[in-house]
Amino acid sequence: MRQIVLDTETTGLSAETGDRIIEIGCVELVARKLTGNNRHYYLNPERDSHEDALKVHGISNEFLRDKPKFAQVHEELLEYLAGAEVIIHNAAFDVGFLNKELELLGKPPITTFVGQVTDTLAMAKELYPGKRNSLDALCDRLEVDNSGRTLHGALLDAELLADVYINMTRGQDALLIDVSPGETVGGIVTRVDLTQFTLPVLLANEHEAAAHEEVLQQLDKASGGKTLWRIARGASQPVA
Template sequence: MRQIVLDTETTGLSAEGGDRIIELGCVELYARKLTGNNLHFYFNPERDSHEDALKVHGISNEFLRDKPKFAELTEEILDYLSDAELIIHNAAFDIGFLNKELERVGKKPLKAYVSNVIDTLAMAKEMFPGKRNSLDALCDRLEVDNSGRTLHGALLDAELLADVYINMTRGQEALLIDAGDAQTDASGVAVQVDLSGFTLPVISANEQEIAAHEEVLTQMDKSSGGKTIWRQQASAH
């Protein structure tokens, strides 16, 4: 599946209040590997950034003066994102800004162009309840090197988030034999075997195996003085 890890920088916190996107950074993952097919733009937001926002991203108003407007690049952006699954940290924020930019140029909301959106902040809150789950905190927890992140930047943050996402979902690779440990073909090249498409057979226990299992349960029940939970539940029904 083609996945796009996406991040934005903005003039402020309120898309509805008139704040605009000033930077879009996207990195592409295919089969959980970075492809190098990235997308990165700065935009002239036609307004100044709030002082608090400037402290976060450090992108000056002067730097953005000669950059293209979002409307000029909308088609290229949508072509790139088309049918991909998006991976975004605190997705509601970025999606809200992108939807507002699309609305300004008469386009449908972003969900009409992509297959799905994964919010890594929501994922992190489930995986690490009660802990800080900012991008920096996740980088520290998952040992992703973020030493170059002195200020927020859309492309750098997307690259870091890609590493974070891969680490957060590493258990999903359980059915893939790693290429380093895989079989090799006749030329000695490692072959990755994807087992996810295989249907595993269901083999039922025979009468002898069921009887042996029941005997083990009976002995365990005797040892506990008749206090095993499964026997109590069985008798209740």
């Protein structure tokens, strides 16, 4: 499934009392890799931003005056998001605003158009209970460089969140092998089907087993003792 990391900036905190979206940033992942097929919109919200919101995003009301309205970009946005897993930090906030914008156009909620919505804030709270789990805090914890983030911006925040998400879910890479870039048919890269081979079983030596255990211990620390490898094997002790 395609994954789209999405973030918005808004005129304030409440879609229900009239606040609107002013910026949308989307970053595409395919096979957990950045594709560069991103989307970025500045939008005319037809109202001014609250003073507190201006301090967060720094996008002036004057800058937005000549930008398109959500109604003018929504079809392109929905086509881009169609069927994808949409990854959002504190998803209830952004989804609430997207749903309100769609409601004003007589459209159904955003979940009607996408495959699913994943909330990285909920994921982080489960992984790091009792800790700060803002985007900045996660960048610091997972060593994602956010030095360029002096103000909130939808596209920059989506790019940072993509890195954070990949780090939080490391170990979930698909076991597929790409052939060389030249071996394509009609522009589609062929992948090797390992089921056609009889593969030898190579047991880990002492050094490799120790390195594996060190990685598991790092995962234990990062996940609060919820390493899926240990759980799947029913192993509470180091893997031999």
